[in-house]
Amino acid sequence: MAELPDSYHSDQQVAAYVSPPYREYAKLILKGSHNLVAKLALCDMAASRGSTDCFDAFGLINGFLTSTAGIDPTRFQLGDGRGGDPADRATPRGIDQLLRYWLRTPDADAFRPSLPILGVDGTGALYCTTDCPAKGKVFAKPGSMIEPDRLNQQIAVGGQALGGYLLSEQGCLRVFDLLVTGASAPTTDTFLDLVNDLNQISVPLQQEASHGG
Numbered sequence: 313m314a315e316l317p318d319s320y321h322s323d324q325q326v327a328a329y330v331s332p333p334y335r336e337y338a339k340l341i342l343k344g345s346h347n348l349v350a351k352l353a354l355c356d357m358a359a360s361r362g363s364t365d366c367f368d369a370f371g372l373i374n375g376f377l378t379s380t381a382g383i384d385p386t387r388f389q390l391g392d393g394r395g396g397d398p399a400d401r402a403t404p405r406g407i408d409q410l411l412r413y414w415l416r417t418p419d420a421d422a423f424r425p426s427l428p429i430l431g432v433d434g435t436g437a438l439y440c441t442t443d444c445p446a447k448g449k450v451f452a453k454p455g456s457m458i459e460p461d462r463l464n465q466q467i468a469v470g471g472q473a474l475g476g477y478l479l480s481e482q483g484c485l486r487v488f489d490l491l492v493t494g495a496s497a498p499t500t501d502t503f504l505d506l507v508n509d510l511n512q513i514s515v516p517l518q519q520e521a522s523h524g525g
Contacts, residue, residue, distance in 0.1 A: 335419070339426040342453055343434035347394040354393040369393070381413040395455055404489050407475050411487040415477075424485075427451040427476050430511060439511040446518040452476030452488070454507060461496060467503050469495040474510040481522040488517055 341350045357369035377385040387406030391397030414423050428434030431447035435454055440447050457470040475489035490510045497503035
């Protein structure tokens with residue numbers, strides 16, 4: 313069997329794929345909580361520096377937080393790229409600082425709409441769909457860390473979070489972050505009620521932001 317060539321001349325090319333800008337992948341991760349693509353983001357970062365070890369990306373992330381964003385990296389703990397490792401932690405101050413950092417960057421206008429939008433799209437489309445004054449004005453990513461509580465046949469909620477931006481009626485942006493830890497849910501429906509509670513809390517927060525609160 314003849315060996316395949318390492319490369320082809322341009323006149324032999326039959327197809328080509330050009331990747332979209334990374335902001336489109338970020339939108340896929342954030343809008344729909346696509347965990348696999350989030351984990352592969354580590355590999356992309358490592359490969360950009362010539363490494364085949366995906367975990368080498370953590371050195372880049374640490375450098376970004378320290379040197380670029382000016383944030384103490386110990387405000388975070390990360391074991392993977394999706395936020396679902398048992399070691400993963402983030403302090404409210406760290407989240408607040410990171411969200412504020414993005415507001416100061418040229419990518420701010422691309423980052424904010426890549427988040428789920430309350431009542432409009434992504435995971436936020438499930439809530440605040442009718443008669444909701446905050447519809448389209450809350451840009452926020454939810455996060456869940458849940459495990460089965462087999463002893464009590466229920467769901468152990470290690471953490472449920474919602475964080476992002478509130479757009480006031482005057483066009484100003486406010487950062488917010490909501491966290492619930494150490495909860496339990498007897499059924500899937502009650503867990504979804506908890507998720508909905510955080511979305512519902514974001515509504516009066518957005519209204520308060522519009523009234524100078």
